[in-house]
Amino acid sequence: MVRQFMSTIEYKEMNVNTNIDGPNVAFGETLSGTIYIEGEASEELVDYIEIALLKRSVVDEDIIAKQSIEMMSDMKSKETWMIPFEMVPDERWEMEDEERTLMLRTTVYLKNGVHIQDEDAITYE
Numbered sequence: 001m002v003r004q005f006m007s008t009i010e011y012k013e014m015n016v017n018t019n020i021d022g023p024n025v026a027f028g029e030t031l032s033g034t035i036y037i038e039g040e041a042s043e044e045l046v047d048y049i050e051i052a053l054l055k056r057s058v059v060d061e062d063i064i065a066k067q068s069i070e071m072m073s074d075m076k077s078k079e080t081w082m083i084p085f086e087m088v089p090d091e092r093w094e095m096e097d098e099e100r101t102l103m104l105r106t107t108v109y110l111k112n113g114v115h116i117q118d119e120d121a122i123t124y125e
Contacts, residue, residue, distance in 0.1 A: 005033075007106050007118045014039035018051070018106040024123045025093075030086050031122070035069070035106065037081040050107045051085055053093070053122075057100045064092040093124045 007018035020033030035049060053065040065087050095102065105119035 005104070005120050005122060007104070007120050009106065009108055009116050009118045011045070011108070011110070011114075011116055012039075014042045014045055016049070016106065016108050018104070018118070020104065020122070023121070024125065025089060026125050027089070030088050031104075032084070032086045035081075035083040035085065037083070038079060040079050042079070042081060045110050045112075047109045047111045049083065050105075050109065051087070052105045052107070053087060054103050054105060055092075055095070055100050056103050061103075089124060095124070 005018075005020045005023040009016040015036075015038045017036045017038075018033060019036065020031060025031045031053070035051075037046065037049075039045075047070075049069045051067045051069070052063050054061050054063045067085055067087065069083050069085065093102065101121050102124055103119045104122050105117055107115055107117040109115045
């Protein structure tokens with residue numbers, strides 16, 4: 001069975017889902033996906049969204065790539081915002097040992113100062 005990447009954030013009437021084209025990225029491929037924001041008031045609530053790729057171990061985590069996305073320039077269909085993103089791998093994505101995990105974190109920064117996040121593991125080979 002293929003493992004799916006799942007990242008879902010819920011806040012009041014708003015849902016933010018991060019979908020990537022596949023949770024396994026091979027050397028030479030680009031990590032790409034789309035963030036879907038659903039909800040009538042989402043445009044008024046969201047300040048910006050940050051996608052971060054990090055390496056995590058039991059004792060620490062290092063952010064190795066980060067992308068900030070503002071709402072104003074993205075596509076909208078009815079009450080759903082669709083925000084595509086891409087990250088190009090480099091040597092920092094390579095795993096030195098099996099004790100570390102590669103995580104993709106979505107953080108939604110709201111205009112009221114609150115930020116909410118969710119994350120899931122991906123693999124890079």
